[in-house]
Amino acid sequence: MAELLEIRDLRKNFGALAVTDGVSLSVGEGELHAIIGPNGAGKTTLIAQLSGQLAPDGGQVLYGGEDITHLDMAARVRRGLARSFQITALLPGMTVLENVALAVQARSGSSFRFWRDAGGEEITNAQARAALEEVGLADRAAVLASALSHGEQRQLELAVALATKPRLLLLDEPLAGTGGQEAERLIALMQRLKSRLTIVLIEHDMDAVFQLADRISVLVYGAIAATGTPEAVRADPAVRAAYLGEDA
Amino acid sequence: MFNLFLLQLLNGAQFGILLFLVAAGLTLVFGIMDFINLAHGVLYMVGAYLMATFAGMTGNYWLGLMLALPATLIFGLVLEFLVFRRLYDRSHLDQVLATFGLILMLSEGVRILWGSAPLNVEMPELLSGSVPLAGPLKYPVYRIAVIAAGLASAVGLWALINHTRAGMLLRAGASNRPMVAALGVDISRLFMLVFAGGAMLAGFAGAIVAPILSVDPGMGESILILTFVVIVIGGVGSIRGAFLAAILVGVVDTVGRTFGPIWLRMVMDPSAAAQTGRMLAPMLVYLLMAAVLFYSPTGLFGRRGAK
Amino acid sequence: MSRFAPQIAPRLKAALAILVLMALVPVAAHAIGDPFLSVIANRMLVFAIAALSLDLILGYGAMVSFGHAAYLGFGAYAVALGARWGVTDLLAQILLGMVFSAAFALVTGAISLRTRGVYFIMITLAFAQMAYFFFVSQGSLGGDDGVALQGRSTLLGLSLDGDVTLYYVTLGALALVYAGLYRLTGSRFGRVLKGTRENSLRMQAMGYRPFPYQLVAYVIAGCLCSVAGVLLANLTEYVSPAYMGWHRSGEMIVMLVFGGIGTLTGAMAGALVAVGLEEVLAAFSEHWRLGFGLALVLVVLFSPEGLTGLAKRLGIGGKHG
Numbered sequence: 001m002a003e004l005l006e007i008r009d010l011r012k013n014f015g016a017l018a019v020t021d022g023v024s025l026s027v028g029e030g031e032l033h034a035i036i037g038p039n040g041a042g043k044t045t046l047i048a049q050l051s052g053q054l055a056p057d058g059g060q061v062l063y064g065g066e067d068i069t070h071l072d073m074a075a076r077v078r079r080g081l082a083r084s085f086q087i088t089a090l091l092p093g094m095t096v097l098e099n100v101a102l103a104v105q106a107r108s109g110s111s112f113r114f115w116r117d118a119g120g121e122e123i124t125n126a127q128a129r130a131a132l133e134e135v136g137l138a139d140r141a142a143v144l145a146s147a148l149s150h151g152e153q154r155q156l157e158l159a160v161a162l163a164t165k166p167r168l169l170l171l172d173e174p175l176a177g178t179g180g181q182e183a184e185r186l187i188a189l190m191q192r193l194k195s196r197l198t199i200v201l202i203e204h205d206m207d208a209v210f211q212l213a214d215r216i217s218v219l220v221y222g223a224i225a226a227t228g229t230p231e232a233v234r235a236d237p238a239v240r241a242a243y244l245g246e247d248a
Numbered sequence: 249m250f251n252l253f254l255l256q257l258l259n260g261a262q263f264g265i266l267l268f269l270v271a272a273g274l275t276l277v278f279g280i281m282d283f284i285n286l287a288h289g290v291l292y293m294v295g296a297y298l299m300a301t302f303a304g305m306t307g308n309y310w311l312g313l314m315l316a317l318p319a320t321l322i323f324g325l326v327l328e329f330l331v332f333r334r335l336y337d338r339s340h341l342d343q344v345l346a347t348f349g350l351i352l353m354l355s356e357g358v359r360i361l362w363g364s365a366p367l368n369v370e371m372p373e374l375l376s377g378s379v380p381l382a383g384p385l386k387y388p389v390y391r392i393a394v395i396a397a398g399l400a401s402a403v404g405l406w407a408l409i410n411h412t413r414a415g416m417l418l419r420a421g422a423s424n425r426p427m428v429a430a431l432g433v434d435i436s437r438l439f440m441l442v443f444a445g446g447a448m449l450a451g452f453a454g455a456i457v458a459p460i461l462s463v464d465p466g467m468g469e470s471i472l473i474l475t476f477v478v479i480v481i482g483g484v485g486s487i488r489g490a491f492l493a494a495i496l497v498g499v500v501d502t503v504g505r506t507f508g509p510i511w512l513r514m515v516m517d518p519s520a521a522a523q524t525g526r527m528l529a530p531m532l533v534y535l536l537m538a539a540v541l542f543y544s545p546t547g548l549f550g551r552r553g554a555k
Numbered sequence: 556m557s558r559f560a561p562q563i564a565p566r567l568k569a570a571l572a573i574l575v576l577m578a579l580v581p582v583a584a585h586a587i588g589d590p591f592l593s594v595i596a597n598r599m600l601v602f603a604i605a606a607l608s609l610d611l612i613l614g615y616g617a618m619v620s621f622g623h624a625a626y627l628g629f630g631a632y633a634v635a636l637g638a639r640w641g642v643t644d645l646l647a648q649i650l651l652g653m654v655f656s657a658a659f660a661l662v663t664g665a666i667s668l669r670t671r672g673v674y675f676i677m678i679t680l681a682f683a684q685m686a687y688f689f690f691v692s693q694g695s696l697g698g699d700d701g702v703a704l705q706g707r708s709t710l711l712g713l714s715l716d717g718d719v720t721l722y723y724v725t726l727g728a729l730a731l732v733y734a735g736l737y738r739l740t741g742s743r744f745g746r747v748l749k750g751t752r753e754n755s756l757r758m759q760a761m762g763y764r765p766f767p768y769q770l771v772a773y774v775i776a777g778c779l780c781s782v783a784g785v786l787l788a789n790l791t792e793y794v795s796p797a798y799m800g801w802h803r804s805g806e807m808i809v810m811l812v813f814g815g816i817g818t819l820t821g822a823m824a825g826a827l828v829a830v831g832l833e834e835v836l837a838a839f840s841e842h843w844r845l846g847f848g849l850a851l852v853l854v855v856l857f858s859p860e861g862l863t864g865l866a867k868r869l870g871i872g873g874k875h876g
């Protein structure tokens with residue numbers, strides 16, 4: 001398997017706290033790599049550095065062999081690296097369709113167009129609807145994003161990320177706060193996406209993680225405690241003690 | 249020539265000190281409360297008017313000052329209690345609108361109470377006259393006293409901020425507000441203290457400048473904008489930045505007005521130099537601000553990420 | 556057209572109704588024999604253009620600029636300078652004002668837009684003040700006192716000396732600016748601007764860099780405001796630095812918020828009403844600012860979402876769009 005993402009000795013401190021403490025990790029093309037770990041382990045902070053939202057204090061991020069450590073978020077998105085946010089970040093005053101259409105617009109043609117009605121772009125809208133279709137939100141297209149239920153907002157997060165046509169998807173707890181049926185639909189969606197995309201998935205729902213992941217890394221206090229197949233990680237005594245022990 | 253330069257340098261420093269007194273409280277208000285207060289200059293103006301009133305009433309500068317200071321403080325606290333405290337968690341736009349409304353209202357109020365004509369305040373006997381300074385050059389005692397009083401305030405403020413518990417909280421609050429809240433500190437009381445201190449300093453500046461400047465309804469606004477320049481250059485929330493920037497702005501503005509045309513004459517013919525100098529001088533501090541911002545968007549001592 | 560067209564149409568209709576109503580003012584003024592009414596109405600139109608331009612950055616872009624009056628000044632001085640250089644055509648003067656404005660907005664915007672929040676407000680204010688002092692120091696343009704114009708501009712040979720002619724030219728300009736901004740806010744560019752207002756981080760995660768869009772909007776807003784400046788100078792036949800004082804910038808924000816921020820029809824209506832109100836208040840008492848300021852403070856304090864919220868509840872503002 002060719003490596004799509006390679007993280008080398010990544011470091012980030014908040015004051016005296018080492019939130020990312022020498023993380024090295026590689027994710028192969030087509031792999032679904034889950035990152036689990038207790039609250040405050042530094043998972044979101046890691047994603048933030050991969051997506052370009054936060055600058056690391058040290059180390060490197062390689063994507064498709066290219067060093068992207070110092071690229072900004074927009075440049076990474078253009079290379080096919082998309083993310084969803086743990087804390088839903090949408091455009092609340094715009095409709096569901098507009099939210100997704102903006103993501104489509106970002107990669108299709110110039111946005112320095114001042115005259116033509118953007119709402120009338122059929123091709124853009126069609127692609128946006130396809131992404132909504134995929135997450136099961138098509139019938140809510142005309143609603144304001146702020147009027148969606150929490151679970152629906154999680155779905156929209158995913159639709160927006162998908163609409164950027166990513167090659168690598170960074171998902172930060174996509175299931176958080178979703179109910180049974182919504183969660184099942186999202187898990188089924190990720191199952192489908194697995195075949196097309198490389199995914200880094202952060203998730204607290206262990207059933208989903210063990211069902212979906214090709215490999216799992218366990219992050220504890222900002223460092224990788226173990227990496228391996230679900231079976232190997234499940235059996236790892238250090239992991240059981242540090243993390244799964246809570247459940248066992 | 250050198251004497252003139254020294255004179256302007258002192259005038260600039262004196263102006264800078266005044267700017268600092270007004271800016272000190274305001275930069276903390278911005279830094280700690282993230283509250284844009286356009287009405288801070290009003291306190292400077294009110295300080296001057298109260299000084300003029302009380303000094304006129306008692307016929308004594310010192311009595312006037314002693315009455316004007318607490319009166320300004322009370323005025324500031326009333327404003328805080330009635331208006332500002334309700335604005336802290338509002339949008340910047342609401343803060344701009346409300347404090348702009350306050351300016352309109354209070355400036356007009358001052359016009360109604362005291363009229364539009366400038367008022368004068370008598371200099372105290374003790375501080376009138378001049379002292380010799382390098383050869384034939386003399387400098388007014390009162391201006392030296394203003395510089396000294398300002399410096400003393402700055403030192404006092406520095407001690408307060410660096411050596412007291414309230415000061416420690418202020419420093420922490422100016423750079424990381426959520427943290428101070430998390431420490432269980434009564435934020436609203438801290439805000440009030442900062443505000444009271446700021447009001448007092450601005451009022452003090454207005455009061456001591458009254459004898460050398462005419463007291464008029466526009467004085468609060470002209471100093472406010474320069475205060476903004478000072479805060480932007482120094483970095484929001486930084487007292488040290490405010491001090492350095494205030495002196496810098498005071499000196500650049502004062503010296504630039506006199507020496508700009510003189511220095512320009514070295515590189516262009518006299519009439520062109522005079523014209524360019526006149527044009528550039530009032531813009532100088534703003535150009536300085538632009539240059540600093542170009543180099544660092546959060547000013548000289550602003551915290552990074554404070555964008 | 557957009558499938559949301561049915562939602563937008565009422566607002567467009569309201570704008571049209573306002574313009575038609577304003578078109579009738581000179582007729583009414585003639586009927587009741589009060590020519591001064593037209594002059595006041597003309598002023599209202601001028602500031603409606605200015606408020607519309609401010610709405611682009613403040614309402615749609617969430618950039619709280621406290622220096623927008625500078626562009627009013629650039630437009631006005633373009634008339635004074637143009638006349639001096641023998642350029643009396645209104646369109647050429649508008650072009651000149653736009654060139655000044657674009658240059659100033661490009662440089663100061665590039666610096667200001669690297670900052671946020673209180674910094675942005677203070678810096679835009681300071682730069683506008685710099686422009687103000689620049690014109691104060693121009694002795695040949697009357698300095699502090701300003702300069703009276705020899706006469707009004709011409710439009711493609713047509714003289715604007717008649718108040719009614721100038722009035723309809725201003726009305727035409729307002730309609731054009733409204734239409735242009737209506738298209739712009741619905742375009743791709745407008746969407747990016749609105750999206751950035753809603754959530755800049757989200758826009759970056761979609762692949763946008765907000766800065767160039769915000770800067771272009773800032774320049775466009777400056778240029779459009781200078782059109783108002785050109786017309787204002789023609790109306791008063793006088794140009795002075797007072798046009799660009801910071802009070803004026805504040806008043807422009809008040810006008811905008813008065814009608815509901817982030818909606819073009821609201822901005823236009825707000826400015827029309829606010830200027831009209833100002834004239835009435837000023838005629839009523841020379842100390843009108845006392846009451847005006849007090850009202851401003853009270854409304855912000857006691858309307859839960861501020862003036863914006865009040866406008867929304869009264870149904871003038873409505874949701875963004």
Ligand SMILES: Nc1ncnc2c1ncn2[C@@H]1O[C@H](COP(=O)(O)OP(=O)(O)OP(=O)(O)O)[C@@H](O)[C@H]1O
Pocket residue numbers: 014019037038039040041042043044045046086
């Ligand atoms: N901007 C910041 N400044 C200071 N500390 C921060 C900042 N962001 C995160 N932290 C701290 O870094 C640590 C890791 O946070 P992070 O959000 O990455 O954890 P996480 O693994 O995603 O947790 P969760 O499972 O709760 O989402 C926490 O202790 C958090 O308090």
Ligand SMILES: [Mg+2]
Pocket residue numbers: 043044045086
């Ligand atoms: Mg997290």
